[in-house]
Amino acid sequence: MPEMPEIQAHAERLTEQFAGRTLTKFTPFNFTALKTAVPAPDVAYSHPLLEVDRRGKYLLLRFDPAVFVVHLMQGGRLVPDDKLSLKPRGGQARFTFDPVERPDGSLDETALLLTEQGKERRAGVWCLTPEDALTTPPLVKLGPEAATVTDDELAQLFAANSMRVHGFLRDQRMVAGIGRRLANEVCHRARISPFANTRKLGADGAAAVAAAMRSCIAESLEFERERADMSSSKDRPSAMHSRTGDPCPDCGDTVRAVSYSGYTVNYCPTCQTGGKVLADNTTSKFLK
Numbered sequence: 001m002p003e004m005p006e007i008q009a010h011a012e013r014l015t016e017q018f019a020g021r022t023l024t025k026f027t028p029f030n031f032t033a034l035k036t037a038v039p040a041p042d043v044a045y046s047h048p049l050l051e052v053d054r055r056g057k058y059l060l061l062r063f064d065p066a067v068f069v070v071h072l073m074q075g076g077r078l079v080p081d082d083k084l085s086l087k088p089r090g091g092q093a094r095f096t097f098d099p100v101e102r103p104d105g106s107l108d109e110t111a112l113l114l115t116e117q118g119k120e121r122r123a124g125v126w127c128l129t130p131e132d133a134l135t136t137p138p139l140v141k142l143g144p145e146a147a148t149v150t151d152d153e154l155a156q157l158f159a160a161n162s163m164r165v166h167g168f169l170r171d172q173r174m175v176a177g178i179g180r181r182l183a184n185e186v187c188h189r190a191r192i193s194p195f196a197n198t199r200k201l202g203a204d205g206a207a208a209v210a211a212a213m214r215s216c217i218a219e220s221l222e223f224e225r226e227r228a229d230m231s232s233s234k235d236r237p238s239a240m241h242s243r244t245g246d247p248c249p250d251c252g253d254t255v256r257a258v259s260y261s262g263y264t265v266n267y268c269p270t271c272q273t274g275g276k277v278l279a280d281n282t283t284s285k286f287l288k
């Protein structure tokens with residue numbers, strides 16, 4: 001799933017390409033694509049797109065009368081669409097804009113298409129008034145932005161929520177924008193075990209995690225801004241994530257894994273757990 005840096009860089013690219021274009025139509029291609037009934041999307045028709053913004057892992061298409069909040073989930077993408085076919089493959093919804101003339105005189109009719117691969121159909125669009133966008137679902141549930149949460153704010157959240165730090169980082173209600181890859185990278189950068197309890201980390205632990213979030217996100221954002229389109233997870237640089245068996249780039253120890261049904265926790269024993277190798281759920285049953 002794309003995380004904050006991928007979504008942020010994508011929002012910036014879409015703003016560059018689409019800001020100022022006038023919305024003429026919003027077309028959902030199935031009944032799950034639009035998650036809201038009021039206001040109707042047509043309140044934004046004939047209004048220019050102000051910008052594509054971001055909150056957590058959500059894209060926000062801002063028009064004066066309405067904000068379209070888009071969640072890509074696992075396999076969703078919001079992509080420029082110049083084919084404009086009636087039934088686009090994997091199509092969930094389309095934003096159609098007034099054609100604009102290119103410098104060479106040709107007409108640019110490019111739309112924005114929300115696609116989702118697979119059968120899950122979990123990507124979606126919420127149409128909200130600008131006043132309600134931040135105070136109603138889905139955005140109201142989000143914690144502070146991972147890139148800008150202060151050391152003190154994080155220390156307070158750690159003290160109030162007794163969780164494994166890796167799970168805390170992936171929980172969008174705690175901090176918004178981090179997923180499986182960055183959770184692995186941040187714990188390693190902070191030199192903290194992914195299984196450390198947030199309540200026991202204290203102010204120093206919170207400061208280390210907050211600093212690691214800022215630097216890991218800044219690096220990923222720099223990488224992502226160099227690209228013409230959103231990277232896939234295998235393209236993204238990592239020290240720990242998906243590196244099981246590789247040497248740690250900082251100390252040379254072997255990167256270890258603890259696997260769960262939906263994700264894998266990667267860590268370096270020397271950097272993070274005082275050299276202790278934790279039991280891997282997937283392999284330990286064969287060692288009994």
Ligand SMILES: [Zn+2]
Nearest residue numbers: 248251268271
């Ligand atoms: Zn290491």
